Amino acid sequence: MVESCFSCFQPLYASEKCRHRQRYLDTNEYVISQGIRVYSVDYEWWAWRAGRSQKYGHDRVIEISSVAYLLYGWDVMTSVLIHEFGHCDLFNEGIAEGSSSEESLTIEKMANQRGAEITPPHLLPEQYHQHRQFFLRSYQENDWTEEKCRAEWAVLNAKVMRPTQI
Ligand SMILES: [Zn+2]
Secondary structure, rough: OOOHHHHHHHHOOOOOOOHHHHHHHHHHHHHOOOOEEEEEEEHHHHHHHHHEEEEEEEEEEEEEEEEOHHHOHHHHHHHHHHHHHHHHHHHHOOOOOOOOHHHHHHHHHHHHHHHHHOOOOHOOOOHHHHHHHHHHHHHHOOOOHHHHHHHHHHHHHHHHHOOOOO
Protein backbone atom coordinates (compact mmCIF):
# COMPACT_ATOMS: atom_id res chain seq x y z
CA MET A 1 0.00 0.00 0.00
CA VAL A 2 2.77 2.41 0.84
CA GLU A 3 4.93 2.54 -2.21
CA SER A 4 8.62 2.51 -1.55
CA CYS A 5 8.84 5.89 -3.16
CA PHE A 6 11.54 7.95 -1.44
CA SER A 7 9.89 11.24 -2.35
CA CYS A 8 6.61 10.20 -0.70
CA PHE A 9 8.32 10.40 2.69
CA GLN A 10 9.94 13.79 2.13
CA PRO A 11 8.50 17.11 3.39
CA LEU A 12 5.74 18.55 1.21
CA TYR A 13 7.85 21.26 -0.41
CA ALA A 14 11.14 19.33 -0.68
CA SER A 15 12.64 19.26 -4.18
CA GLU A 16 12.18 16.47 -6.74
CA LYS A 17 8.52 15.79 -6.11
CA CYS A 18 7.15 12.42 -7.11
CA ARG A 19 3.75 12.37 -8.82
CA HIS A 20 2.13 11.45 -5.50
CA ARG A 21 3.47 14.46 -3.64
CA GLN A 22 2.59 16.71 -6.58
CA ARG A 23 -0.91 15.20 -6.60
CA TYR A 24 -1.30 16.00 -2.89
CA LEU A 25 -0.43 19.63 -3.62
CA ASP A 26 -2.87 19.72 -6.55
CA THR A 27 -5.63 18.14 -4.46
CA ASN A 28 -5.01 20.59 -1.63
CA GLU A 29 -5.30 23.46 -4.09
CA TYR A 30 -8.51 22.02 -5.52
CA VAL A 31 -10.14 21.57 -2.10
CA ILE A 32 -9.24 25.14 -1.12
CA SER A 33 -10.68 26.38 -4.44
CA GLN A 34 -14.00 24.83 -3.36
CA GLY A 35 -14.22 27.21 -0.42
CA ILE A 36 -12.85 24.94 2.28
CA ARG A 37 -10.18 26.04 4.72
CA VAL A 38 -7.35 23.60 5.16
CA TYR A 39 -5.11 23.89 8.21
CA SER A 40 -2.12 21.78 9.03
CA VAL A 41 -1.68 20.26 12.45
CA ASP A 42 1.91 19.79 13.52
CA TYR A 43 1.52 17.67 16.66
CA GLU A 44 3.41 14.35 16.50
CA TRP A 45 0.94 12.76 18.91
CA TRP A 46 -1.94 13.41 16.52
CA ALA A 47 -0.15 12.22 13.35
CA TRP A 48 -1.71 8.75 13.32
CA ARG A 49 -5.19 10.28 13.06
CA ALA A 50 -4.11 12.09 9.88
CA GLY A 51 -7.16 14.33 9.35
CA ARG A 52 -10.52 15.59 10.55
CA SER A 53 -13.09 18.14 9.48
CA GLN A 54 -15.65 20.41 11.11
CA LYS A 55 -18.18 23.05 10.31
CA TYR A 56 -18.17 26.32 12.21
CA GLY A 57 -21.13 28.41 11.17
CA HIS A 58 -20.71 28.67 7.42
CA ASP A 59 -17.02 27.77 7.48
CA ARG A 60 -15.98 24.28 6.61
CA VAL A 61 -12.56 23.41 7.94
CA ILE A 62 -10.23 20.48 7.35
CA GLU A 63 -7.38 19.89 9.75
CA ILE A 64 -4.72 17.65 8.30
CA SER A 65 -1.51 16.45 9.88
CA SER A 66 1.66 17.98 8.47
CA VAL A 67 3.74 15.10 9.85
CA ALA A 68 1.56 12.04 9.14
CA TYR A 69 3.31 11.56 5.77
CA LEU A 70 6.24 10.17 7.77
CA LEU A 71 3.96 7.29 8.71
CA TYR A 72 1.62 6.98 5.72
CA GLY A 73 3.34 8.67 2.76
CA TRP A 74 1.81 11.44 0.61
CA ASP A 75 -0.43 9.21 -1.50
CA VAL A 76 -2.37 8.08 1.57
CA MET A 77 -2.50 11.70 2.75
CA THR A 78 -4.18 12.63 -0.54
CA SER A 79 -6.82 9.98 0.19
CA VAL A 80 -7.26 11.41 3.70
CA LEU A 81 -7.76 14.89 2.25
CA ILE A 82 -10.34 13.63 -0.27
CA HIS A 83 -12.22 11.79 2.48
CA GLU A 84 -12.39 14.95 4.61
CA PHE A 85 -13.50 16.86 1.52
CA GLY A 86 -16.34 14.34 1.27
CA HIS A 87 -17.32 15.08 4.89
CA CYS A 88 -17.33 18.81 4.12
CA ASP A 89 -19.73 18.23 1.24
CA LEU A 90 -22.00 16.20 3.51
CA PHE A 91 -21.98 19.02 6.10
CA ASN A 92 -23.95 21.10 3.60
CA GLU A 93 -26.66 18.45 3.70
CA GLY A 94 -26.73 18.51 7.48
CA ILE A 95 -24.84 15.24 7.77
CA ALA A 96 -22.15 15.56 10.42
CA GLU A 97 -21.49 13.31 13.40
CA GLY A 98 -23.42 10.12 14.00
CA SER A 99 -25.33 9.61 17.22
CA SER A 100 -24.32 5.94 17.43
CA SER A 101 -21.27 3.99 16.32
CA GLU A 102 -23.37 2.39 13.57
CA GLU A 103 -24.45 5.77 12.28
CA SER A 104 -20.88 7.07 12.45
CA LEU A 105 -19.70 4.12 10.39
CA THR A 106 -22.38 4.83 7.78
CA ILE A 107 -21.30 8.48 7.61
CA GLU A 108 -17.65 7.45 7.23
CA LYS A 109 -18.57 5.26 4.26
CA MET A 110 -20.65 8.07 2.77
CA ALA A 111 -17.71 10.47 3.09
CA ASN A 112 -15.42 7.99 1.33
CA GLN A 113 -17.89 7.71 -1.52
CA ARG A 114 -18.73 11.40 -1.72
CA GLY A 115 -15.06 12.42 -1.69
CA ALA A 116 -14.35 10.16 -4.65
CA GLU A 117 -17.37 11.54 -6.56
CA ILE A 118 -16.59 15.23 -6.16
CA THR A 119 -12.83 15.07 -6.77
CA PRO A 120 -11.54 15.31 -10.35
CA PRO A 121 -10.60 11.72 -11.32
CA HIS A 122 -6.96 12.54 -12.07
CA LEU A 123 -6.47 13.59 -8.44
CA LEU A 124 -7.84 10.36 -6.99
CA PRO A 125 -5.06 7.97 -5.88
CA GLU A 126 -5.25 4.60 -7.63
CA GLN A 127 -5.46 2.93 -4.21
CA TYR A 128 -7.95 5.40 -2.70
CA HIS A 129 -10.47 2.73 -1.73
CA GLN A 130 -7.80 0.50 -0.16
CA HIS A 131 -6.44 3.47 1.77
CA ARG A 132 -9.93 4.27 3.02
CA GLN A 133 -10.63 0.67 3.94
CA PHE A 134 -7.74 0.83 6.40
CA PHE A 135 -9.10 3.89 8.19
CA LEU A 136 -12.62 2.49 8.13
CA ARG A 137 -11.40 -0.40 10.24
CA SER A 138 -10.66 1.99 13.11
CA TYR A 139 -14.43 2.57 13.28
CA GLN A 140 -15.46 -1.02 12.66
CA GLU A 141 -13.11 -2.32 15.35
CA ASN A 142 -14.17 0.24 17.95
CA ASP A 143 -11.86 3.17 18.41
CA TRP A 144 -8.31 2.19 17.76
CA THR A 145 -5.55 3.55 19.95
CA GLU A 146 -2.42 5.02 18.41
CA GLU A 147 -0.52 1.86 19.27
CA LYS A 148 -3.14 -0.33 17.58
CA CYS A 149 -3.25 1.89 14.50
CA ARG A 150 0.51 1.90 14.03
CA ALA A 151 0.71 -1.86 14.58
CA GLU A 152 -2.07 -2.57 12.05
CA TRP A 153 -0.47 -0.24 9.54
CA ALA A 154 2.85 -2.07 9.89
CA VAL A 155 1.10 -5.42 9.38
CA LEU A 156 -0.66 -4.18 6.27
CA ASN A 157 2.56 -2.81 4.80
CA ALA A 158 4.48 -5.99 5.43
CA LYS A 159 1.81 -7.92 3.50
CA VAL A 160 1.46 -5.86 0.36
CA MET A 161 3.62 -5.42 -2.68
CA ARG A 162 5.63 -2.26 -2.71
CA PRO A 163 5.93 -1.06 -6.29
CA THR A 164 8.66 1.46 -6.88
CA GLN A 165 7.30 4.56 -8.48
CA ILE A 166 8.88 7.94 -8.94
ZN1 LIG B 1 5.72 9.15 -4.25
